Amino acid sequence: MKYISTRGQADALNFDEALLAGLARDGGLYLPEKWPEFSAEEIRDMAGKPYTEIVFRVVKPFIDGVIPDKDLKEIIEDSYAGFRHTAIAPLKQINGRIWVMELFHGPTLAFKDFALQMLGRLFDYILKKRGERITIVGATSGDTGSAAIEACRDRDQIDIYILHPHGRVSEVQRRQMTTVTSHNVTNIALEGTFDDCQDHVKAMFNDQNFRDTVNLSAVNSINWARIMSQIAYYFAAGVALGAPDRPIGFSVPTGNFGNVFAAYAAGRMGLPVSQLVVGSNRNDILTRFFETGSMTMNPVEPSLSPSMDIQVSSNFERLLFDLLDRDGSAVEAALNAFREGGNFDLEPERHQRVLRLFDAYRLDDEQTLSMISDYYVKTGELFDPHSVIAVAAAEAKIRDDVPAMVCMATAHPAKFPDAVCKASGVTPELPEHMADLFDREEKYTVMDNDLTKLKDLVLSRRRNS
Numbered sequence: 001m002k003y004i005s006t007r008g009q010a011d012a013l014n015f016d017e018a019l020l021a022g023l024a025r026d027g028g029l030y031l032p033e034k035w036p037e038f039s040a041e042e043i044r045d046m047a048g049k050p051y052t053e054i055v056f057r058v059v060k061p062f063i064d065g066v067i068p069d070k071d072l073k074e075i076i077e078d079s080y081a082g083f084r085h086t087a088i089a090p091l092k093q094i095n096g097r098i099w100v101m102e103l104f105h106g107p108t109l110a111f112k113d114f115a116l117q118m119l120g121r122l123f124d125y126i127l128k129k130r131g132e133r134i135t136i137v138g139a140t141s142g143d144t145g146s147a148a149i150e151a152c153r154d155r156d157q158i159d160i161y162i163l164h165p166h167g168r169v170s171e172v173q174r175r176q177m178t179t180v181t182s183h184n185v186t187n188i189a190l191e192g193t194f195d196d197c198q199d200h201v202k203a204m205f206n207d208q209n210f211r212d213t214v215n216l217s218a219v220n221s222i223n224w225a226r227i228m229s230q231i232a233y234y235f236a237a238g239v240a241l242g243a244p245d246r247p248i249g250f251s252v253p254t255g256n257f258g259n260v261f262a263a264y265a266a267g268r269m270g271l272p273v274s275q276l277v278v279g280s281n282r283n284d285i286l287t288r289f290f291e292t293g294s295m296t297m298n299p300v301e302p303s304l305s306p307s308m309d310i311q312v313s314s315n316f317e318r319l320l321f322d323l324l325d326r327d328g329s330a331v332e333a334a335l336n337a338f339r340e341g342g343n344f345d346l347e348p349e350r351h352q353r354v355l356r357l358f359d360a361y362r363l364d365d366e367q368t369l370s371m372i373s374d375y376y377v378k379t380g381e382l383f384d385p386h387s388v389i390a391v392a393a394a395e396a397k398i399r400d401d402v403p404a405m406v407c408m409a410t411a412h413p414a415k416f417p418d419a420v421c422k423a424s425g426v427t428p429e430l431p432e433h434m435a436d437l438f439d440r441e442e443k444y445t446v447m448d449n450d451l452t453k454l455k456d457l458v459l460s461r462r463r464n465s
């Protein structure tokens with residue numbers, strides 16, 4: 001299995017090379033050259049299997065022998081051993097056709113743990129084999145940061161720097177990152193937005209000298225291995241609800257487009273995915289795109305669902321690559337137009353094609369609070385401000401011919417106690433392992449929104465061995 005860049009110029013890589021590279025050298029994102037496909041029989045056979053077995057079957061074709069099966073199985077078992085629910089990703093029905101998959105039982109209470117617990121172990125395994133070290137610079141709007149830190153802390157081969165937008169993540173999200181004091185972790189609160197943080201990360205990758213000097217790698221979903229690991233829970237949900245013999249829809253709260261792209265990938269691999277609903281908050285660039293075929297950038301506005309306060313959704317590039325018939329130069333031209341002029345338009349015929357699968361829906365803060373309250377009263381479920389957008393979007397957009405839709409509950413309500421309490425009157429409690437989070441000491445550096453200063457910091461702390 002080779003991995004190719006969405007911009008079409010970089011060398012094709014094997015799994016381990018793509019894992020360590022993060023972003024391709026031409027600025028594109030890696031994708032498998034060809035989607036592996038499961039037959040109906042192979043999908044049917046996943047039903048009733050433990051979650052870790054489904055992960056193994058889904059990721060094996062992507063790893064393609066780079067890691068022997070025995071070692072891969074151990075990595076997978078170890079990755080999910082720390083989850084606090086025995087089902088790992090439990091499914092709950094909340095009304096006739098709508099289900100919720102809880103993806104917040106991992107160590108940092110968000111869906112990011114599903115991929116990052118694996119990513120940390122994959123890095124460790126490959127780096128030890130190669131005798132190499134890497135520097136990770138990651139950007140977070142709230143959840144990726146702590147999940148990445150948790151996965152990479154205290155690993156000898158890794159130094160990790162996480163940039164978050166200063167004052168724009170919830171206090172629990174910030175403390176989950178900044179109270180980790182491991183020697184290899186640096187937290188930076190950037191005077192800017194998440195998009196600024198993500199732009200700086202990409203700029204560091206696009207500076208070939210810098211990336212080679214520090215051996216830069218990625219924990220964000222620009223890294224293919226992030227998407228790969230997340231595809232597994234879509235298969236787990238699908239087979240639990242009757243796939244391949246019954247089609248299935250998914251509703252996903254979306255910021256960087258990685259999670260919903262994993263659902264799309266599951267469809268390309270044979271899961272009968274018949275509808276994907278993209279949920280957004282007032283930063284609704286994706287919703288407007290699906291509604292109109294035109295992607296137009298607005299300023300990022302803070303919301304009650306900060307993890308989705310994003311205008312430039314990295315993984316949209318992977319979908320665009322398919323929509324533009326895998327033509328790397330067309331992808332590059334469209335994205336250059338977007339970055340330079342703040343807009344690009346998809347041809348009407350391609351827009352119609354994307355609408356066969358995708359729908360989109362937005363909720364502003366007021367609607368988000370009201371929906372948290374409504375579902376709490378109607379079902380007893382306390383949703384966080386991101387998950388509730390998926391549920392409301394599913395209710396609003398589920399098509400008549402979709403027999404079951406699964407909403408991805410991406411974060412634990414205790415990550416957003418103020419919003420949840422305002423909506424429901426209930427303050428969700430942090431799980432025991434985090435009960436003293438507010439007593440722990442924080443350590444982070446507030447920095448100007450300045451790429452040169454960031455690079456200097458990373459270079460100055462570089463370890464030679």
Ligand SMILES: N[C@@H](CCOP(=O)(O)O)C(=O)O
Binds near residue numbers: 139140219307314
């Ligand atoms: N919503 C994310 C933003 C980064 O997304 P990623 O999937 O590319 O890591 C966050 O919570 O940090």
